[in-house]
Amino acid sequence: METSTSTWAAYTLAWLATAAIFLLSNHFRRKKVLNLPPGPKPWPIIGNLNLIGSLPHRSLHQLSLTYGPLMQLRFGSFPVVVGSSVEMAKVFLKTMDVTFAGRPKTAAGKYTTYNYSDITWSPYGKYWRQARKMCLMELFSAKRLESYEYIRTEEMNSLLLELFKSSGKPVLLKDYLSTVSLNVISRMVLGKRYLDESENSVVLPEEFKKMLDELFLLNGVFNIGDSIPWIDFLDLQGYIKRMKIVSKKFDRFLEHVLDEHNERRRKHGNDFVSKDMVDVLLDLAADPSLEVKLERHGVKAFTQDLLAGGTESSAVTVEWAISELLNKPDLFEKATEELDRVIGQNRWVKEKDIPNLPYIDAIVKETMRMHPVAPMLVPRCAREDCKVNGYDIQKGTQVLVNVWTIGRDPELWDKPEEFRPERFIGKDIDVKGQDYELLPFGSGRRMCPGYSLGLKVIQSSLANLLHGYKWKLPSDMKLVDLNMEEIFGLSTPRKIPLVAVVEPRLPLHLYSL
Numbered sequence: 001m002e003t004s005t006s007t008w009a010a011y012t013l014a015w016l017a018t019a020a021i022f023l024l025s026n027h028f029r030r031k032k033v034l035n036l037p038p039g040p041k042p043w044p045i046i047g048n049l050n051l052i053g054s055l056p057h058r059s060l061h062q063l064s065l066t067y068g069p070l071m072q073l074r075f076g077s078f079p080v081v082v083g084s085s086v087e088m089a090k091v092f093l094k095t096m097d098v099t100f101a102g103r104p105k106t107a108a109g110k111y112t113t114y115n116y117s118d119i120t121w122s123p124y125g126k127y128w129r130q131a132r133k134m135c136l137m138e139l140f141s142a143k144r145l146e147s148y149e150y151i152r153t154e155e156m157n158s159l160l161l162e163l164f165k166s167s168g169k170p171v172l173l174k175d176y177l178s179t180v181s182l183n184v185i186s187r188m189v190l191g192k193r194y195l196d197e198s199e200n201s202v203v204l205p206e207e208f209k210k211m212l213d214e215l216f217l218l219n220g221v222f223n224i225g226d227s228i229p230w231i232d233f234l235d236l237q238g239y240i241k242r243m244k245i246v247s248k249k250f251d252r253f254l255e256h257v258l259d260e261h262n263e264r265r266r267k268h269g270n271d272f273v274s275k276d277m278v279d280v281l282l283d284l285a286a287d288p289s290l291e292v293k294l295e296r297h298g299v300k301a302f303t304q305d306l307l308a309g310g311t312e313s314s315a316v317t318v319e320w321a322i323s324e325l326l327n328k329p330d331l332f333e334k335a336t337e338e339l340d341r342v343i344g345q346n347r348w349v350k351e352k353d354i355p356n357l358p359y360i361d362a363i364v365k366e367t368m369r370m371h372p373v374a375p376m377l378v379p380r381c382a383r384e385d386c387k388v389n390g391y392d393i394q395k396g397t398q399v400l401v402n403v404w405t406i407g408r409d410p411e412l413w414d415k416p417e418e419f420r421p422e423r424f425i426g427k428d429i430d431v432k433g434q435d436y437e438l439l440p441f442g443s444g445r446r447m448c449p450g451y452s453l454g455l456k457v458i459q460s461s462l463a464n465l466l467h468g469y470k471w472k473l474p475s476d477m478k479l480v481d482l483n484m485e486e487i488f489g490l491s492t493p494r495k496i497p498l499v500a501v502v503e504p505r506l507p508l509h510l511y512s513l
């Protein structure tokens, strides 16, 4: 009996030893065979998170100077690959776009976008493809954008009037800009300003702007729990708590919007005509032929994406443009010389004038080169194991394309630290995802679907702000005091919002719009 027990024990031991050797050898063979891109050595548990500061695009830029344009790091337990050159951007966003068209799973996607039901965070697949088709055919078609031009003009006029009322006094520019963007997008998406105090709204405009700022920040931050999942429940930075709070506030607002839209639909019966983007989304949600059903939470998630995407980014870009120009007064002169020559002193700039204003266009491009709203785009994710430049990239690896680094590459740009719009004059470089040295909207399948709306709002607000007003810093501030630092989130605004003083520069009758 004793002999048979010890025989069994010996058998089991031998079996376990063989299994362990097999598993270990497999593990080492796999490790040896994988040829990962170069990168800093990761620490246990935290990986390379210790190397990432509060401005991650700058930290990764520094690392890329050591490890090259294709490097691999570990954020906690997850591999992250960073592309920092035109060639790498082309590989990730063009040549191998389908492979890298995924998005990583993040707490932000889960808690703030109805469990990845929006466009930005939804995984690559039928649902997302259908969403993009809706954007292309319905929401952002040239015809639809044109049909909303009158909204953009009315809102622009009210910005120009409001600024006139504050002439000579210090103004917080971003507040004015985000009001215009919010009103434009709100009227296009929701059918009315909604956030007017006079409209008895569920959320006041100031509160809504704070909600958007919070949403943008939380969608861009490095939440440690995303990288080290087993401590996720501790919510060490408190971000998840904040995500839940902000998404509850959005949900209350979006529920109200959908109820009102459905009520209007019921009231008009068969005579109902869709007039805004929520109507279009509700039409699609009711369409039985849709390949993937669009549920109520999907309509809410899309609506939130459109409101968020459309408000913050344009305001941030115009604020940076004016800040850079304040730093270089001679550029103001060049811009106003062009405006006076092309538009004249007796009218405001219209959207159709933009193609005739190459210097304004160059200022916008130069601002987007130096201050891309999303300096590393929105993270992508490898959908399968693959090879890039001979290196192995494993399925699930997060991919960042550092367009901030590309914008500072001295081999591409002469004196890249200088704000010089002239560099774009006579050059055939555009921002629409075809020229990989300038990708403020990304490129490829996941490129920003709202880019043409964003560009229209940015170009015409900047042109009119420069045409209609002289800009200076408040009298108690000198140029050297103008802090040009940024903060990181899903957008990258000025750390200290710009305060400036405006004086009208056109005949006064033009300001009674």
Ligand code: HEM
Pocket: 119, 120, 121, 132, 185, 305, 306, 307, 309, 310, 311, 313, 314, 317, 373, 374, 377, 378, 379, 440, 441, 442, 443, 445, 446, 447, 448, 449, 450, 451, 453, 454, 455, 458
């Ligand atoms: C200055 C204006 C804007 C800038 C700089 C900007 C920038 C970007 C960038 C860099 C991306 C990620 C692209 C990628 O992953 O390759 C993106 C995605 C997106 N943007 Fe924009 N955007 C702007 C305006 C807008 C507007 C006006 C809207 C909608 C009203 C919008 C909606 C979106 C959406 C829904 C996505 C996610 C696309 C997807 O994952 O398929 N954006 N944007």
